[in-house]
Amino acid sequence: MQYHSTRNETIRADSAQAVLEGLAPDGGLYMPQTIPAFDWQQCLQGSSQDMATRILSALLPDIPDMPELVRRAYTGKFETEDLTPTVPVGDFRVLELFRGPTSAFKDVALSMLPQLLTAAKKAKGMDEDILILTATSGDTGKAALEGFHDVPGVRICVFYPDGGVSQVQRAQMVTQEGNNVAVCAVRGNFDDAQTGVKNIFAACQGRELPFRLSSANSINIGRLAPQIMYYFRAYRDLLDAGKIALGDQVNFSVPTGNFGDILAGYLAKGLGLPVGTLICASNANNVLTDFIRTGTYDRRRPLLKTTSPSMDILVSSNLERLLYLLSGDTKLVASLMEKLNKEGSYTVPDELLAKIQAQFWAACCDDGRAAEIIGRVYKELGYLCDPHTASGWAAAEDYVAQTGDSRPMVVLSTASPYKFPAAVLHAIGGDISGSEYDQMRTLSAVTGVPIPKNLASLQGKPEKHTGVIDKDKMLEYVLNL
Numbered sequence: 001m002q003y004h005s006t007r008n009e010t011i012r013a014d015s016a017q018a019v020l021e022g023l024a025p026d027g028g029l030y031m032p033q034t035i036p037a038f039d040w041q042q043c044l045q046g047s048s049q050d051m052a053t054r055i056l057s058a059l060l061p062d063i064p065d066m067p068e069l070v071r072r073a074y075t076g077k078f079e080t081e082d083l084t085p086t087v088p089v090g091d092f093r094v095l096e097l098f099r100g101p102t103s104a105f106k107d108v109a110l111s112m113l114p115q116l117l118t119a120a121k122k123a124k125g126m127d128e129d130i131l132i133l134t135a136t137s138g139d140t141g142k143a144a145l146e147g148f149h150d151v152p153g154v155r156i157c158v159f160y161p162d163g164g165v166s167q168v169q170r171a172q173m174v175t176q177e178g179n180n181v182a183v184c185a186v187r188g189n190f191d192d193a194q195t196g197v198k199n200i201f202a203a204c205q206g207r208e209l210p211f212r213l214s215s216a217n218s219i220n221i222g223r224l225a226p227q228i229m230y231y232f233r234a235y236r237d238l239l240d241a242g243k244i245a246l247g248d249q250v251n252f253s254v255p256t257g258n259f260g261d262i263l264a265g266y267l268a269k270g271l272g273l274p275v276g277t278l279i280c281a282s283n284a285n286n287v288l289t290d291f292i293r294t295g296t297y298d299r300r301r302p303l304l305k306t307t308s309p310s311m312d313i314l315v316s317s318n319l320e321r322l323l324y325l326l327s328g329d330t331k332l333v334a335s336l337m338e339k340l341n342k343e344g345s346y347t348v349p350d351e352l353l354a355k356i357q358a359q360f361w362a363a364c365c366d367d368g369r370a371a372e373i374i375g376r377v378y379k380e381l382g383y384l385c386d387p388h389t390a391s392g393w394a395a396a397e398d399y400v401a402q403t404g405d406s407r408p409m410v411v412l413s414t415a416s417p418y419k420f421p422a423a424v425l426h427a428i429g430g431d432i433s434g435s436e437y438d439q440m441r442t443l444s445a446v447t448g449v450p451i452p453k454n455l456a457s458l459q460g461k462p463e464k465h466t467g468v469i470d471k472d473k474m475l476e477y478v479l480n481l
């Protein structure tokens with residue numbers, strides 16, 4: 001199946017090539033030329049793994065053996081066999097995406113991507129090693145390490161800002177086992193680490209190297225496509241619970257950063273699933289809320305630090321895919337992206353804004369409101385959620401209050417509350433003294449919610465990757481791997 005760049009339809013690749021390349025050579029993102037015909041009702045009938053197999057086979061047909069790849073990616077790795085359970089909480093349903101090996105929602109995609117990448121490599125007869133290079137502000141690094149460790153033909157190197165990730169996030173990374181992994185702290189902030197990684201990609205262009213560089217970022221269609229499955233899973237769970245009849249529409253509220261998760265929901269709708277409104281939830285970094293309400297995307301504003309750090313973002317890369325899907329106009333997308341690069345903002349034509357607003361709605365929520373929601377949902381409904389999920393809950397409440405839309409609402413939960421124990425404890429009025437490990441234990445003692453095994457077992461594990469380097473030494477570090 002042909003894919004092409006969102007910025008130029010003559011830049012093409014088949015689906016295996018698109019997964020191998022990640023980003024198109026012109027800086028655009030790969031999209032399928034047409035969304036394939038898909039039997040969505042049949043897809044709803046199988047297990048979560050069957051759903052993933054059907055969806056990925058339809059979107060990535062040039063990658064063979066999909067049932068086997070899905071089996072390897074997911075079997076025995078998640079807390080529950082359905083991978084992403086849906087639980088009723090008050091008037092909403094919460095879709096728990098954090099039951100994977102690192103308690104991050106990114107596990108759903110990053111468990112699958114290594115399988116897709118190695119199969120694509122084989123299909124293309126490529127025998128050089130791939131080096132996955134990632135800068136992380138916390139969650140992506142560990143989920144990628146967990147997905148890629150000990151995968152033959154692939155190596156992975158993760159940079160994180162020294163002192164810029166939580167104690168538990170650091171422990172998750174520096175204790176990583178595996179003979180193909182490297183983890184290193186960089187003196188600087190996340191932007192320094194990310195810029196360093198971009199510079200390494202640029203410096204390695206056209207160089208003779210013993211490996212080929214690739215990224216685990218959601219610009220890669222191989223990371224985005226596995227996320228479609230859980231929208232089908234949630235829909236099926238609502239059917240099984242008797243909350244909807246086949247064909248009824250369901251709304252989804254999605255805590256959003258890079259726009260990958262919510263775009264997967266739009267692709268699920270494109271494959272036929274009866275998705276109603278997609279609600280884009282932001283924290284105080286509300287670039288997307290402004291955009292969806294006004295049609296102007298403006299990144300010229302300070303990046304605020306919040307209690308939901310995975311959503312602290314000013315440029316949401318995957319929005320480019322939506323602009324392309326709704327306009328079908330690669331020239332328009334190319335010109336908007338150039339404006340964003342050069343001027344820091346762009347405004348979409350009215351017609352395109354109307355199409356966006358017909359399917360999406362947006363709201364934002366500051367840390368105070370997120371804390372209020374964590375406390376209230378816990379005390380009144382007995383459910384413990386993290387600050388990212390709370391922003392999704394806030395947007396869902398706002399949406400219902402302002403539109404009166406009574407279709408069933410699913411709130412996507414993107415992190416375990418134990419990933420952010422201080423913020424969660426504070427919100428429910430608990431004692432936040434001590435280390436993060438102490439906070440996890442307090443949270444569990446107060447709420448009775450068990451600490452995920454992978455987090456509980458971290459303390460005391462041997463630290464294998466304790467290096468710290470200056471940001472201008474990152475290239476040298478990679479070349480010496």
Ligand SMILES: *Cc1c(COP(=O)(O)O)cnc(C)c1O
Binds near residue numbers: 218256260261311388
């Ligand atoms: C990555 C992440 C998000 C944002 O997802 P996008 O696909 O980037 O929009 C939200 N919450 C958590 C906890 C995350 O790790």
